[in-house]
Amino acid sequence: MTRWALARVILIWAALAVAIGVPIAFAAGSEQLAWRGPVYILAGFAGIVALGLVLIQPLLIGGYLPGFSAYRGRRAHHWIGGALVLAVVIHVAGLWITSPPDMIDALTYASPTPFSPFGVTAMWAIFLVALLASLRRRLGLRPRTWRFLHMPLALVIVVGSVAHCLLIEGTMETISKAALCALVLAATAKAMIDLQVWRKRRALRGEGTARQ
Amino acid sequence: MTIVVLNRRNLLVAGGSVLATGVLASGVPGLLLPARADGLAPTETMSGGANNYRKGAAIVDRIGKGGFWMSGTVRRAGDGAPLAGQRIQIWAHTVEGQEHEPQSHGATLTDKDGKFRLEMPQIIPIFGQPHGHLAYDSGEFKTVFLRPVMRSPKDTSLEAHFVLQAA
Numbered sequence: 310m311t312r313w314a315l316a317r318v319i320l321i322w323a324a325l326a327v328a329i330g331v332p333i334a335f336a337a338g339s340e341q342l343a344w345r346g347p348v349y350i351l352a353g354f355a356g357i358v359a360l361g362l363v364l365i366q367p368l369l370i371g372g373y374l375p376g377f378s379a380y381r382g383r384r385a386h387h388w389i390g391g392a393l394v395l396a397v398v399i400h401v402a403g404l405w406i407t408s409p410p411d412m413i414d415a416l417t418y419a420s421p422t423p424f425s426p427f428g429v430t431a432m433w434a435i436f437l438v439a440l441l442a443s444l445r446r447r448l449g450l451r452p453r454t455w456r457f458l459h460m461p462l463a464l465v466i467v468v469g470s471v472a473h474c475l476l477i478e479g480t481m482e483t484i485s486k487a488a489l490c491a492l493v494l495a496a497t498a499k500a501m502i503d504l505q506v507w508r509k510r511r512a513l514r515g516e517g518t519a520r521q
Numbered sequence: 522m523t524i525v526v527l528n529r530r531n532l533l534v535a536g537g538s539v540l541a542t543g544v545l546a547s548g549v550p551g552l553l554l555p556a557r558a559d560g561l562a563p564t565e566t567m568s569g570g571a572n573n574y575r576k577g578a579a580i581v582d583r584i585g586k587g588g589f590w591m592s593g594t595v596r597r598a599g600d601g602a603p604l605a606g607q608r609i610q611i612w613a614h615t616v617e618g619q620e621h622e623p624q625s626h627g628a629t630l631t632d633k634d635g636k637f638r639l640e641m642p643q644i645i646p647i648f649g650q651p652h653g654h655l656a657y658d659s660g661e662f663k664t665v666f667l668r669p670v671m672r673s674p675k676d677t678s679l680e681a682h683f684v685l686q687a688a
Contacts, residue, residue: 341645341646343616344614344615344616344645346619404648407619408572408573408619408620408621408647408648410569410571410572410573411569411572411573411648414568414569414572419568419569420568420569421567421568421569421570421650421668422569422648422649422650424649425649476649477649478646478649478650478651478674479646479649
């Protein structure tokens with residue numbers, strides 16, 4: 310590995326650590342934590358971690374993270390997907406324990422808070438993708454069918470999570486939160502463009518042969 | 522001079538109401554008649570308003586150590602007459618306790634002008650919005666639960682207004 314390549318690897322991982330670590334660090338310093346119980350605090354941080362995982366997902370599958378080849382990137386994408394489900398479950402369960410009526414309102418789309426429906430919709434999309442992914446082999450889903458199912462749901466997850474997060478007045482600091490959200494959107498857009506996920510595979514192949 | 526405060530919530534509320542009135546007014550004229558064309562319409566219970574309500578909180582001079590003012594008015598639907606001696610219950614997540622905890626609840630009575638004002642601990646954001654809860658639940662009029670939201674978590678006061686209709 311040349312010196313430049315090594316520097317690039319370090320820079321990319323450091324940038325990722327900063328993108329996720331700084332918002333978490335700011336939230337950890339929020340004065341509001343003083344007035345919250347441990348379960349509520351845990352629920353809040355599970356939400357922030359979940360947003361960080363949503364950033365990692367397109368980076369892994371797009372092959373932008375050094376050390377993760379296509380195969381390893383995909384394996385890691387599956388594991389991070391599972392971690393995302395776990396983070397969301399902790400987030401929702403913790404909020405339920407903190408204030409059951411508010412959580413019931415949110416889950417039934419009856420909440421007065423504008424961010425709740427975005428979060429709940431993203432949650433169902435996350436659960437659905439995880440379920441489909443775990444059944445993918447058993448259902449015999451072809452790559453094209455999988456893409457057709459996964460890509461719209463991935464968009465719902467990304468847009469829903471970002472809108473949910475931005476509208477909340479909580480422990481997250483505004484600028485670091487907006488930056489993390491912008492990165493999530495940018496990483497998703499880049500991965501989807503690079504992988505040409507919205508193009509039909511056959512058309513792609515036809516174009517590939519035509520160029521030869 | 523009027524100072525127009527532009528923030529996210531104002532924009533959302535303004536945008537939402539423009540959208541709602543536009544759609545409703547143009548789509549279904551005649552459907553949007555006020556409840557009482559001849560007077561003041563009653564206040565509707567807000568969604569989530571009754572969350573973490575505890576029945577029968579005591580009338581107090583102040584909730585906890587105070588520092589934050591919740592105030593408002595209580596009037597009668599139709600003629601808008603101020604209603605004196607009405608019990609208003611107030612609760613919120615504050616620096617002294619969570620929403621559901623007994624020490625976060627208290628009640629006060631309206632004066633002869635239908636106004637109420639109760640000092641309570643500083644409200645802080647809970648579930649993503651800094652908000653308070655108020656209830657009229659004495660039975661003479663129809664029960665109403667309100668859930669006003671503060672413009673900023675740093676605000677040290679909040680208002681809510683009731684227009685009650687006969688039970």
